[in-house]
Amino acid sequence: xxxxxxxxxxxxxxxxxxxxxxxxxxxxxxxxxxxxxxxxxxxxxxxxxxxxxxxxxxxxxxxxxxxxxxxxxxxxxxxxxxxxxxxxxxxxxxxxxxxxxxxxxxxxxxxxxxxxxxxxxxxxxxxxxxxxxxxxxxxxxxxxxxxxxxxxxxxxxxxxxxxxxxxxxxxxxxxxxxxxxxxxxxxxxxxxxxxxxxxxxxxxxxxxxxxxxxxxxxxxxxxxxxxxxxxxxxxxxxxxxxxxxxxxxxxxxxxxxxxxxxxxxxxxxxxxxxxxxxxxxxxxxxxxxxxxxxxxxxxxxxxxxxxxxxxxxxxxxxxxxxxxxxxxxxxxxxxxxxxxxxxxxxxxxxxxxxxxxxxxxxxxxxxxxxxxxxxxxxxxxxxxxxxxxxxxxxxxxxxxxxxxx
Numbered sequence: 001x002x003x004x005x006x007x008x009x010x011x012x013x014x015x016x017x018x019x020x021x022x023x024x025x026x027x028x029x030x031x032x033x034x035x036x037x038x039x040x041x042x043x044x045x046x047x048x049x050x051x052x053x054x055x056x057x058x059x060x061x062x063x064x065x066x067x068x069x070x071x072x073x074x075x076x077x078x079x080x081x082x083x084x085x086x087x088x089x090x091x092x093x094x095x096x097x098x099x100x101x102x103x104x105x106x107x108x109x110x111x112x113x114x115x116x117x118x119x120x121x122x123x124x125x126x127x128x129x130x131x132x133x134x135x136x137x138x139x140x141x142x143x144x145x146x147x148x149x150x151x152x153x154x155x156x157x158x159x160x161x162x163x164x165x166x167x168x169x170x171x172x173x174x175x176x177x178x179x180x181x182x183x184x185x186x187x188x189x190x191x192x193x194x195x196x197x198x199x200x201x202x203x204x205x206x207x208x209x210x211x212x213x214x215x216x217x218x219x220x221x222x223x224x225x226x227x228x229x230x231x232x233x234x235x236x237x238x239x240x241x242x243x244x245x246x247x248x249x250x251x252x253x254x255x256x257x258x259x260x261x262x263x264x265x266x267x268x269x270x271x272x273x274x275x276x277x278x279x280x281x282x283x284x285x286x287x288x289x290x291x292x293x294x295x296x297x298x299x300x301x302x303x304x305x306x307x308x309x310x311x312x313x314x315x316x317x318x319x320x321x322x323x324x325x326x327x328x329x330x331x332x333x334x335x336x337x338x339x340x341x342x343x344x345x346x347x348x349x350x351x352x353x354x355x356x357x358x359x360x361x362x363x364x365x366x367x368x369x370x371x372x373x374x375x376x377x378x379x380x381x382x383x384x385x386x387x388x389x390x391x392x393x394x395x396x397x398x399x400x401x402x403x404x405x
Contacts, residue, residue: 055274062135080140086169139290
Protein backbone atom coordinates (compact mmCIF):
# COMPACT_ATOMS: atom_id res chain seq x y z
CA UNK A 1 0.00 0.00 0.00
CA UNK A 2 1.42 3.40 -0.93
CA UNK A 3 2.09 5.87 1.87
CA UNK A 4 -0.39 8.53 0.60
CA UNK A 5 -3.20 6.01 0.26
CA UNK A 6 -2.46 4.50 3.65
CA UNK A 7 -2.55 7.97 5.22
CA UNK A 8 -5.82 8.87 3.51
CA UNK A 9 -7.53 5.67 4.67
CA UNK A 10 -6.31 6.13 8.21
CA UNK A 11 -7.53 9.74 8.15
CA UNK A 12 -11.13 8.82 7.24
CA UNK A 13 -12.35 8.09 10.77
CA UNK A 14 -10.45 11.09 12.09
CA UNK A 15 -12.12 13.40 9.55
CA UNK A 16 -15.54 11.99 10.31
CA UNK A 17 -14.99 12.37 14.04
CA UNK A 18 -13.84 15.95 13.55
CA UNK A 19 -16.92 16.81 11.51
CA UNK A 20 -19.25 15.33 14.09
CA UNK A 21 -17.34 17.01 16.90
CA UNK A 22 -17.64 20.39 15.22
CA UNK A 23 -21.40 19.92 14.91
CA UNK A 24 -21.65 18.39 18.36
CA UNK A 25 -22.38 21.58 20.34
CA UNK A 26 -25.18 22.44 17.94
CA UNK A 27 -26.61 18.93 17.78
CA UNK A 28 -26.49 18.52 21.54
CA UNK A 29 -27.71 21.97 22.38
CA UNK A 30 -31.40 21.22 22.63
CA UNK A 31 -32.21 22.17 26.22
CA UNK A 32 -32.93 19.35 28.56
CA UNK A 33 -35.87 19.09 30.84
CA UNK A 34 -35.71 20.61 34.28
CA UNK A 35 -33.59 18.90 36.90
CA UNK A 36 -36.10 16.53 38.46
CA UNK A 37 -34.28 16.84 41.76
CA UNK A 38 -35.25 20.48 42.13
CA UNK A 39 -38.24 21.27 44.35
CA UNK A 40 -41.18 22.74 42.49
CA UNK A 41 -42.78 26.14 42.90
CA UNK A 42 -46.41 26.71 41.92
CA UNK A 43 -49.13 29.28 42.49
CA UNK A 44 -50.60 27.13 45.28
CA UNK A 45 -49.11 26.36 48.71
CA UNK A 46 -47.58 22.95 49.49
CA UNK A 47 -50.11 20.17 49.93
CA UNK A 48 -49.01 19.60 53.52
CA UNK A 49 -50.40 23.02 54.42
CA UNK A 50 -47.05 24.48 55.45
CA UNK A 51 -44.69 26.86 53.70
CA UNK A 52 -42.28 26.00 50.92
CA UNK A 53 -39.13 24.52 52.40
CA UNK A 54 -35.76 25.98 51.41
CA UNK A 55 -33.98 24.29 48.54
CA UNK A 56 -30.46 22.97 48.94
CA UNK A 57 -29.97 22.17 45.27
CA UNK A 58 -27.77 24.39 43.12
CA UNK A 59 -27.40 22.98 39.58
CA UNK A 60 -24.24 23.94 37.73
CA UNK A 61 -25.71 24.04 34.22
CA UNK A 62 -27.00 27.31 32.82
CA UNK A 63 -30.83 27.13 32.62
CA UNK A 64 -32.14 26.82 29.08
CA UNK A 65 -34.39 29.94 29.28
CA UNK A 66 -31.41 32.18 29.99
CA UNK A 67 -29.58 30.63 27.04
CA UNK A 68 -32.63 30.92 24.81
CA UNK A 69 -33.46 34.61 25.27
CA UNK A 70 -29.85 35.60 26.11
CA UNK A 71 -30.44 38.72 28.23
CA UNK A 72 -26.70 39.09 28.81
CA UNK A 73 -26.40 40.42 25.26
CA UNK A 74 -28.03 43.61 26.51
CA UNK A 75 -25.91 43.99 29.65
CA UNK A 76 -23.11 45.96 27.99
CA UNK A 77 -25.73 48.68 27.56
CA UNK A 78 -27.76 48.28 30.75
CA UNK A 79 -28.60 45.83 33.50
CA UNK A 80 -31.74 47.62 34.55
CA UNK A 81 -30.31 49.87 37.25
CA UNK A 82 -32.67 52.64 38.27
CA UNK A 83 -35.84 50.88 37.08
CA UNK A 84 -38.45 49.65 39.56
CA UNK A 85 -40.43 46.51 38.76
CA UNK A 86 -43.42 45.62 40.92
CA UNK A 87 -44.21 41.94 41.48
CA UNK A 88 -47.89 41.59 42.36
CA UNK A 89 -47.99 38.02 43.64
CA UNK A 90 -47.44 36.07 46.86
CA UNK A 91 -44.76 38.38 48.28
CA UNK A 92 -40.96 38.22 47.96
CA UNK A 93 -38.61 36.80 50.55
CA UNK A 94 -36.40 39.86 50.88
CA UNK A 95 -34.49 38.64 53.93
CA UNK A 96 -33.36 35.10 53.16
CA UNK A 97 -32.78 35.41 49.40
CA UNK A 98 -29.33 36.98 48.90
CA UNK A 99 -29.80 37.10 45.13
CA UNK A 100 -31.48 40.50 45.43
CA UNK A 101 -28.73 42.28 47.40
CA UNK A 102 -31.07 44.69 49.15
CA UNK A 103 -32.93 45.62 45.96
CA UNK A 104 -36.35 44.42 47.20
CA UNK A 105 -38.68 46.92 48.87
CA UNK A 106 -41.81 45.33 50.37
CA UNK A 107 -44.93 47.44 49.89
CA UNK A 108 -46.07 46.13 53.28
CA UNK A 109 -44.38 44.10 56.00
CA UNK A 110 -46.30 41.01 54.92
CA UNK A 111 -45.09 41.38 51.34
CA UNK A 112 -41.50 40.89 52.53
CA UNK A 113 -42.24 37.25 53.35
CA UNK A 114 -43.33 34.51 50.97
CA UNK A 115 -44.76 31.26 52.31
CA UNK A 116 -45.82 29.97 48.88
CA UNK A 117 -42.63 31.04 47.13
CA UNK A 118 -44.10 32.00 43.77
CA UNK A 119 -43.44 35.72 44.09
CA UNK A 120 -39.81 35.12 45.04
CA UNK A 121 -39.44 32.75 42.10
CA UNK A 122 -40.81 35.38 39.70
CA UNK A 123 -38.73 38.18 41.21
CA UNK A 124 -35.62 36.05 40.76
CA UNK A 125 -36.31 35.60 37.06
CA UNK A 126 -36.66 39.37 36.77
CA UNK A 127 -33.79 40.71 38.84
CA UNK A 128 -31.68 38.10 40.65
CA UNK A 129 -27.97 38.86 40.64
CA UNK A 130 -25.75 36.43 38.68
CA UNK A 131 -24.99 33.29 40.65
CA UNK A 132 -21.38 32.15 40.18
CA UNK A 133 -21.06 28.64 38.85
CA UNK A 134 -24.72 28.29 37.83
CA UNK A 135 -25.17 30.45 34.73
CA UNK A 136 -28.34 31.80 36.32
CA UNK A 137 -29.26 35.47 36.60
CA UNK A 138 -32.37 37.57 36.31
CA UNK A 139 -33.02 39.30 33.01
CA UNK A 140 -32.40 42.73 34.58
CA UNK A 141 -30.03 41.88 37.47
CA UNK A 142 -29.69 45.45 38.76
CA UNK A 143 -33.37 46.45 38.68
CA UNK A 144 -35.22 47.17 41.89
CA UNK A 145 -38.21 45.10 43.00
CA UNK A 146 -41.31 46.31 44.81
CA UNK A 147 -42.92 43.29 46.47
CA UNK A 148 -46.71 43.48 46.58
CA UNK A 149 -48.76 40.65 48.03
CA UNK A 150 -52.13 40.22 46.32
CA UNK A 151 -52.95 36.63 47.32
CA UNK A 152 -54.52 34.99 50.34
CA UNK A 153 -52.72 32.33 52.35
CA UNK A 154 -53.99 29.65 49.96
CA UNK A 155 -52.56 31.45 46.92
CA UNK A 156 -55.90 32.65 45.60
CA UNK A 157 -56.67 36.20 44.54
CA UNK A 158 -59.68 38.20 43.42
CA UNK A 159 -60.02 40.93 40.85
CA UNK A 160 -60.48 43.50 43.61
CA UNK A 161 -57.48 42.31 45.63
CA UNK A 162 -55.27 42.46 42.54
CA UNK A 163 -56.66 45.90 41.69
CA UNK A 164 -55.75 47.24 45.13
CA UNK A 165 -52.20 45.91 44.83
CA UNK A 166 -51.76 47.35 41.34
CA UNK A 167 -52.68 50.70 42.88
CA UNK A 168 -50.02 50.09 45.53
CA UNK A 169 -47.43 49.39 42.83
CA UNK A 170 -48.36 52.59 41.01
CA UNK A 171 -48.06 54.55 44.25
CA UNK A 172 -44.45 53.35 44.51
CA UNK A 173 -43.70 54.60 40.99
CA UNK A 174 -43.09 51.19 39.40
CA UNK A 175 -42.48 51.57 35.66
CA UNK A 176 -43.06 47.86 35.07
CA UNK A 177 -45.76 45.86 36.85
CA UNK A 178 -45.60 42.06 36.66
CA UNK A 179 -48.88 40.37 37.62
CA UNK A 180 -48.27 36.61 37.29
CA UNK A 181 -51.93 35.90 38.06
CA UNK A 182 -54.68 34.73 35.69
CA UNK A 183 -58.17 35.45 36.99
CA UNK A 184 -61.37 34.10 35.50
CA UNK A 185 -63.22 37.38 36.08
CA UNK A 186 -62.52 41.09 36.00
CA UNK A 187 -64.12 43.90 38.02
CA UNK A 188 -64.63 47.65 37.67
CA UNK A 189 -61.87 48.17 40.23
CA UNK A 190 -59.41 46.08 38.19
CA UNK A 191 -60.28 47.93 34.98
CA UNK A 192 -59.73 51.25 36.76
CA UNK A 193 -56.43 50.11 38.29
CA UNK A 194 -55.05 49.00 34.92
CA UNK A 195 -56.09 52.28 33.34
CA UNK A 196 -54.49 54.28 36.15
CA UNK A 197 -51.25 52.33 35.81
CA UNK A 198 -51.03 53.33 32.15
CA UNK A 199 -51.68 56.96 33.01
CA UNK A 200 -48.73 56.79 35.40
CA UNK A 201 -46.29 55.51 32.74
CA UNK A 202 -46.35 51.90 33.90
CA UNK A 203 -46.54 48.93 31.56
CA UNK A 204 -48.29 45.82 32.90
CA UNK A 205 -47.53 42.20 32.00
CA UNK A 206 -49.77 39.22 32.86
CA UNK A 207 -50.28 35.60 31.68
CA UNK A 208 -52.73 34.95 28.85
CA UNK A 209 -53.92 31.81 30.64
CA UNK A 210 -53.53 30.01 33.95
CA UNK A 211 -51.09 27.21 34.68
CA UNK A 212 -52.02 23.94 33.04
CA UNK A 213 -53.19 25.52 29.83
CA UNK A 214 -54.95 24.11 26.83
CA UNK A 215 -54.90 20.37 26.32
CA UNK A 216 -54.18 19.64 29.98
CA UNK A 217 -56.12 21.51 32.63
CA UNK A 218 -58.77 22.68 30.17
CA UNK A 219 -59.04 19.44 28.23
CA UNK A 220 -59.71 20.02 24.54
CA UNK A 221 -61.24 23.48 24.99
CA UNK A 222 -59.31 26.74 24.62
CA UNK A 223 -58.11 28.29 27.85
CA UNK A 224 -60.70 30.80 29.11
CA UNK A 225 -60.10 34.52 29.14
CA UNK A 226 -57.59 35.59 31.77
CA UNK A 227 -57.55 38.86 33.69
CA UNK A 228 -55.88 41.30 33.89
CA UNK A 229 -54.20 40.11 30.67
CA UNK A 230 -57.45 40.43 28.68
CA UNK A 231 -57.83 44.11 29.54
CA UNK A 232 -56.69 46.89 27.17
CA UNK A 233 -53.19 48.13 27.90
CA UNK A 234 -51.95 44.87 29.44
CA UNK A 235 -49.26 42.84 27.68
CA UNK A 236 -50.51 39.22 27.61
CA UNK A 237 -47.81 36.54 27.49
CA UNK A 238 -47.68 32.88 26.53
CA UNK A 239 -45.28 30.10 27.48
CA UNK A 240 -42.75 28.18 25.40
CA UNK A 241 -41.17 24.84 26.12
CA UNK A 242 -37.52 23.94 25.47
CA UNK A 243 -36.58 24.72 21.89
CA UNK A 244 -39.32 27.33 21.50
CA UNK A 245 -42.28 24.95 21.21
CA UNK A 246 -45.65 26.43 22.31
CA UNK A 247 -47.03 24.85 25.44
CA UNK A 248 -50.58 25.23 24.13
CA UNK A 249 -52.47 23.03 21.68
CA UNK A 250 -55.33 25.45 21.09
CA UNK A 251 -55.31 29.23 21.02
CA UNK A 252 -56.29 30.70 24.40
CA UNK A 253 -59.22 33.11 24.43
CA UNK A 254 -56.89 35.88 25.59
CA UNK A 255 -54.60 36.43 22.62
CA UNK A 256 -50.92 36.52 23.61
CA UNK A 257 -48.65 39.38 22.59
CA UNK A 258 -45.09 38.06 23.05
CA UNK A 259 -44.00 34.68 24.38
CA UNK A 260 -41.06 33.49 26.50
CA UNK A 261 -39.84 30.32 28.23
CA UNK A 262 -42.40 28.89 30.61
CA UNK A 263 -41.49 25.22 30.88
CA UNK A 264 -38.68 23.73 32.95
CA UNK A 265 -37.86 27.19 34.31
CA UNK A 266 -35.31 27.51 37.11
CA UNK A 267 -35.09 30.36 39.63
CA UNK A 268 -34.51 31.18 43.26
CA UNK A 269 -37.02 30.70 46.05
CA UNK A 270 -37.62 31.63 49.66
CA UNK A 271 -35.47 30.58 52.56
CA UNK A 272 -31.97 30.43 51.10
CA UNK A 273 -29.76 30.17 48.06
CA UNK A 274 -31.07 26.95 46.54
CA UNK A 275 -32.90 26.62 43.22
CA UNK A 276 -36.46 25.69 42.35
CA UNK A 277 -38.24 24.80 39.14
CA UNK A 278 -41.63 25.89 37.82
CA UNK A 279 -43.85 25.90 34.75
CA UNK A 280 -46.68 27.81 33.14
CA UNK A 281 -47.46 31.19 31.65
CA UNK A 282 -47.14 32.86 35.07
CA UNK A 283 -43.29 32.82 35.17
CA UNK A 284 -43.28 34.09 31.59
CA UNK A 285 -44.37 37.45 32.97
CA UNK A 286 -40.98 37.66 34.65
CA UNK A 287 -38.94 37.26 31.47
CA UNK A 288 -41.01 39.88 29.66
CA UNK A 289 -40.98 42.21 32.69
CA UNK A 290 -37.20 41.89 32.87
CA UNK A 291 -36.89 42.75 29.19
CA UNK A 292 -39.19 45.72 29.76
CA UNK A 293 -36.99 46.90 32.64
CA UNK A 294 -33.90 46.78 30.42
CA UNK A 295 -35.70 48.71 27.67
CA UNK A 296 -36.89 51.37 30.13
CA UNK A 297 -33.38 51.73 31.57
CA UNK A 298 -31.98 52.28 28.08
CA UNK A 299 -34.86 54.48 26.89
CA UNK A 300 -36.47 56.08 29.96
CA UNK A 301 -38.79 58.32 27.93
CA UNK A 302 -40.74 55.43 26.40
CA UNK A 303 -44.48 55.57 27.00
CA UNK A 304 -46.27 52.36 28.05
CA UNK A 305 -47.65 52.02 24.51
CA UNK A 306 -44.22 52.51 22.95
CA UNK A 307 -42.68 50.02 25.35
CA UNK A 308 -45.33 47.40 24.59
CA UNK A 309 -44.87 47.98 20.86
CA UNK A 310 -41.12 47.64 21.24
CA UNK A 311 -41.33 44.33 23.08
CA UNK A 312 -43.69 42.87 20.47
CA UNK A 313 -42.16 44.35 17.31
CA UNK A 314 -38.66 43.35 18.45
CA UNK A 315 -39.74 39.81 19.38
CA UNK A 316 -37.93 37.05 17.54
CA UNK A 317 -40.35 35.39 15.17
CA UNK A 318 -40.62 31.64 15.52
CA UNK A 319 -42.31 29.12 13.21
CA UNK A 320 -45.46 28.65 15.25
CA UNK A 321 -49.08 29.75 15.12
CA UNK A 322 -49.33 33.41 16.18
CA UNK A 323 -52.51 32.53 18.06
CA UNK A 324 -50.28 30.47 20.37
CA UNK A 325 -47.11 32.56 20.60
CA UNK A 326 -48.16 36.07 19.56
CA UNK A 327 -45.35 38.07 17.98
CA UNK A 328 -42.76 35.47 19.01
CA UNK A 329 -40.05 35.17 21.64
CA UNK A 330 -39.22 38.27 23.63
CA UNK A 331 -35.73 39.51 22.70
CA UNK A 332 -34.18 41.61 25.50
CA UNK A 333 -31.15 42.64 23.44
CA UNK A 334 -33.23 43.87 20.52
CA UNK A 335 -35.58 45.71 22.87
CA UNK A 336 -32.59 47.59 24.25
CA UNK A 337 -30.53 48.21 21.10
CA UNK A 338 -33.31 49.39 18.78
CA UNK A 339 -33.28 53.20 18.54
CA UNK A 340 -35.80 55.10 20.59
CA UNK A 341 -38.72 56.45 18.53
CA UNK A 342 -38.48 60.03 17.27
CA UNK A 343 -41.54 61.89 18.64
CA UNK A 344 -41.42 64.37 15.75
CA UNK A 345 -41.43 61.64 13.10
CA UNK A 346 -44.89 60.29 13.93
CA UNK A 347 -45.78 56.59 14.07
CA UNK A 348 -43.99 54.28 11.69
CA UNK A 349 -46.04 51.54 10.03
CA UNK A 350 -43.01 49.26 10.20
CA UNK A 351 -42.18 49.94 13.84
CA UNK A 352 -38.73 50.95 15.14
CA UNK A 353 -35.63 50.03 13.21
CA UNK A 354 -34.28 46.76 14.48
CA UNK A 355 -30.70 46.19 15.50
CA UNK A 356 -31.55 42.57 16.01
CA UNK A 357 -29.50 39.97 17.73
CA UNK A 358 -30.66 36.46 16.80
CA UNK A 359 -31.25 33.90 19.55
CA UNK A 360 -28.23 31.81 20.53
CA UNK A 361 -27.19 29.37 17.84
CA UNK A 362 -27.53 26.61 20.37
CA UNK A 363 -31.30 27.05 20.27
CA UNK A 364 -31.83 28.01 16.64
CA UNK A 365 -33.63 25.24 14.79
CA UNK A 366 -32.33 26.61 11.50
CA UNK A 367 -28.73 26.56 12.67
CA UNK A 368 -29.14 23.07 14.05
CA UNK A 369 -30.61 21.91 10.76
CA UNK A 370 -27.69 23.43 8.86
CA UNK A 371 -25.24 21.73 11.18
CA UNK A 372 -26.95 18.38 10.73
CA UNK A 373 -27.11 18.81 6.96
CA UNK A 374 -23.47 19.88 6.75
CA UNK A 375 -22.28 17.00 8.90
CA UNK A 376 -24.33 14.55 6.91
CA UNK A 377 -23.05 15.98 3.64
CA UNK A 378 -19.41 15.71 4.65
CA UNK A 379 -20.01 12.21 5.95
CA UNK A 380 -21.50 11.23 2.58
CA UNK A 381 -18.48 12.67 0.76
CA UNK A 382 -16.10 10.75 3.01
CA UNK A 383 -18.10 7.57 2.53
CA UNK A 384 -18.13 8.12 -1.22
CA UNK A 385 -14.40 8.69 -1.19
CA UNK A 386 -13.88 5.42 0.63
CA UNK A 387 -16.27 3.55 -1.68
CA UNK A 388 -14.46 4.86 -4.75
CA UNK A 389 -10.86 4.60 -3.52
CA UNK A 390 -10.73 1.29 -1.69
CA UNK A 391 -11.96 -0.95 -4.54
CA UNK A 392 -9.49 0.71 -6.92
CA UNK A 393 -6.72 0.17 -4.40
CA UNK A 394 -7.59 -3.51 -4.08
CA UNK A 395 -7.60 -3.96 -7.86
CA UNK A 396 -4.06 -2.62 -7.85
CA UNK A 397 -2.96 -5.25 -5.36
CA UNK A 398 -3.32 -3.45 -2.05
CA UNK A 399 -4.28 -5.42 1.04
CA UNK A 400 -4.52 -4.31 4.66
CA UNK A 401 -1.24 -4.51 6.51
CA UNK A 402 -0.68 -7.88 8.12
CA UNK A 403 -3.18 -9.75 5.90
CA UNK A 404 -2.29 -12.88 3.98
CA UNK A 405 -1.72 -12.53 0.20
